[in-house]
Amino acid sequence: MHMATTSVKHPEVKGRSRAAGLLGGEQIRSAVEEVLASTQFIDIHTHLFSPAFGKIGLWGIDELLTYHYLEAEFFRSSSMKPDNYWKLSKKEKADAIWKALFVENSPISEATRGIVAVLQAFDLPTDASALAEARRFFEAQTIETHIRKVFELAGISSVVMTNDPLDAEEVPTWMNGGQKDSQFQAVLRLDRILWGWSQHWQELARQGYAVDERATGKSVAEVRRFLEDWNARMRPLYMAVSLSDEFQFPDESMTSKILSEAILPSCREFGIPMSLMIGVRRQVNPALRLAGDAVGRADLRALENLCRTFPDNRFLVSVLSRENQHELCVYARKFSNLMPFGCWWFLNNPSIVEEITRERIEMLGTSFIPQHSDARVLEQVIYKWRNTRTTLAPILTNSYRLLHNDGGGVTKQDIQRDVNRMLRTNFENWTKLSAG
Numbered sequence: 001m002h003m004a005t006t007s008v009k010h011p012e013v014k015g016r017s018r019a020a021g022l023l024g025g026e027q028i029r030s031a032v033e034e035v036l037a038s039t040q041f042i043d044i045h046t047h048l049f050s051p052a053f054g055k056i057g058l059w060g061i062d063e064l065l066t067y068h069y070l071e072a073e074f075f076r077s078s079s080m081k082p083d084n085y086w087k088l089s090k091k092e093k094a095d096a097i098w099k100a101l102f103v104e105n106s107p108i109s110e111a112t113r114g115i116v117a118v119l120q121a122f123d124l125p126t127d128a129s130a131l132a133e134a135r136r137f138f139e140a141q142t143i144e145t146h147i148r149k150v151f152e153l154a155g156i157s158s159v160v161m162t163n164d165p166l167d168a169e170e171v172p173t174w175m176n177g178g179q180k181d182s183q184f185q186a187v188l189r190l191d192r193i194l195w196g197w198s199q200h201w202q203e204l205a206r207q208g209y210a211v212d213e214r215a216t217g218k219s220v221a222e223v224r225r226f227l228e229d230w231n232a233r234m235r236p237l238y239m240a241v242s243l244s245d246e247f248q249f250p251d252e253s254m255t256s257k258i259l260s261e262a263i264l265p266s267c268r269e270f271g272i273p274m275s276l277m278i279g280v281r282r283q284v285n286p287a288l289r290l291a292g293d294a295v296g297r298a299d300l301r302a303l304e305n306l307c308r309t310f311p312d313n314r315f316l317v318s319v320l321s322r323e324n325q326h327e328l329c330v331y332a333r334k335f336s337n338l339m340p341f342g343c344w345w346f347l348n349n350p351s352i353v354e355e356i357t358r359e360r361i362e363m364l365g366t367s368f369i370p371q372h373s374d375a376r377v378l379e380q381v382i383y384k385w386r387n388t389r390t391t392l393a394p395i396l397t398n399s400y401r402l403l404h405n406d407g408g409g410v411t412k413q414d415i416q417r418d419v420n421r422m423l424r425t426n427f428e429n430w431t432k433l434s435a436g
């Protein structure tokens, strides 16, 4: 940013001297839009998989239509009961959702409109008859070239996966050499260990780690050996866990014990951050399966205690409740080892993304990560990142205009630096810096 100086030689030309390249009010919007359109972002949290993982990597129109966000909306616009829906084939489910949400009603929700945007991005029809042609188009694609095209349309250079070392469908690929696609980065996801210990500790034992149900004796050391083995296998950018709205720290739970005694020390040893995604209320309606989770306001004193107790750990944090967003910003001002990221899940709607992003800029400047896609189906990144750019443009324009009106100014290079920081280097630096 450049401080404007007042010209004294020519008093009639009061106001700012035009330092080289400083943008005038009207030029700011177009410069912001050009930078956002031309910068490739890093998508720091998704549920996508590279082709090496085979069928657990979801893509194509039937997977797009049966996304759990759309399933939740489907049950509100159809008389079909979940028990009957779950009996249908993938194609029959997609047909039912298409009919209810795209033919019988206007697709104006965020998730339905996203499907229309994906069809348009591939120059496919978007009217009621579009489903058959869309199926023919996606069936004709080969996944490797399709991925490159999708990333290009989405304006992303790489995505970060969510990898579960206790998932029977995923482990065989890691045990047979893993994956080497640099556009897909790994993350060590630890839900089954951190809050699913009682159901999953035997899987660790089966993988050869001497752990027991109450994590006594050598269990903590064996969890650290497990993390060391998977860190070497996956080379994860960070470790991650989703925590409920009731998460507390410290407390007497297995979660607190394993987090503080095994996982955070291993993050420090490997030099990688810990991602905490806090606020989910799991399975409020089990009949909806993956779509059955909801949201609850969390007590972020747990996060405060973690950031203060472990100053040498770096925390990547997203919270699910809109009511937790402002205090997350305040905590980020108190703890430089806390990096807020994304407008997660039920927050990833323009009306809420705008509020969250504006208060983050007002309190944190560019020292946060505005967005991730959370994509589960490959082509979702196209609409999720298109919507992010559409929502971010007026917010950044407004921020620079306010600076301009207060006597400051920016060049297009300044804007490029800021956008790079928020959607690339904040994450690159956070995951590459060694702790300590």
Ligand code: HDL
Pocket: 047, 162, 242, 277, 290, 344, 345, 374, 376
């Ligand atoms: O725990 C998570 O990573 C969440 O993102 C869940 O996967 C959730 O079901 C989801 O897909 N949110 O977008």
Ligand code: ZN
Pocket: 045, 046, 047, 374
């Ligand atoms: Zn997720």
